[in-house]
Amino acid sequence: MLTPFELKSVTIPNRIVMPAMCQYSAAEDGYVTNWHRVHYGARAVGGVGLIILEATAVEKRGRLSNHDLGIWDDGHIQGLRELVQLGKEQGSVMGIQIAHGGRKSWGDELVAPSALAFPESPTPHALSISEIKAVIESWRQGARRAHAAGFDVLQIHGAHGYLIHEFLSPLSNERTDEYGGTLENRMRFLLEIVEAVQEEWPEDKPLSVRLSAVDYVEGGLTIEDTVEISKMLKRHGVDLMDISSGALLPADMKLGPGYQVPFAEAVKKEVDIPTIAVGLITQSELVQEIIFNGRADFVALGRELLRNPYWVLEAKADQDIWPWQYHRAMLRS
């Protein structure tokens, strides 16, 4: 778990990932604040291999709250660049998740593939073809800004019931044009985003996609669909799959330690692509088991890293991992 992993030109120093986690702490209009500097800086001091910044909105109307980070304007680049520098100085690889909330966005400008509401939310506007192209362009511009800010990993948020997931799932996509119907058509929006992003994102830096492997609802996405989508993403040059699940619709999910690992494992085995496993993983024994048995290449610790930014340091007393300033605390005796 503490061995490095090479992805294109980027060496990730260990297999521990901090997954994207919204902090709802951006200033008005999506700007970085001191909260982000302390929050991400602490996890970098704590030795996290890959830090993926929270869902950062490619369009203002695609934010999940009015205090989400934004990447829809060139003015956002400078604050994000400072976070990259902070993290890199401490040895972490810095990534960013770019996102659009679709029908689950905050505010009253909800857009989606179809005019189907998330339960107890307003009905979204179904995007026209020309509006779809404009949204794809905003992802392209987001990738350009992420590159300008110096991130080494870019993640496209295709999970958790947000805009891309809404296109992928037949439960939220009832379109009858080339963006709806068959899985091939439902994937088109995501694949066009990948292509647009690749025009701006350098070829030698890893591109990641996060998917919800299953919808946990009858008629929704299955792990077989996710394997097919991942195969296509690999063919399109995606380097790293981050496998989560659910959140398209309220559903009955059985939660327990490592409950989503089998999904990451299926993608890794069937598609032969590096993966991140995530979900209720807190113990280093479980992390070791997942990595050692080749069930995933990385393990993301979400809430555990919120509780304990020094999780990696506590896992091993090692001068190479610990910042020198803390060496006197390395051994407890």
Ligand SMILES: Cc1cc2nc3c(=O)[nH]c(=O)nc-3n(C[C@H](O)[C@H](O)[C@H](O)COP(=O)(O)O)c2cc1C
């Ligand atoms: C406060 C919080 C914010 C989150 N925000 C995001 C997000 O921005 N993007 C995302 O893909 N997932 C988000 N998630 C989901 C986490 O990335 C992760 O998949 C989830 O917490 C399960 O992992 P855990 O059990 O280790 O916490 C969030 C989770 C939490 C707790």
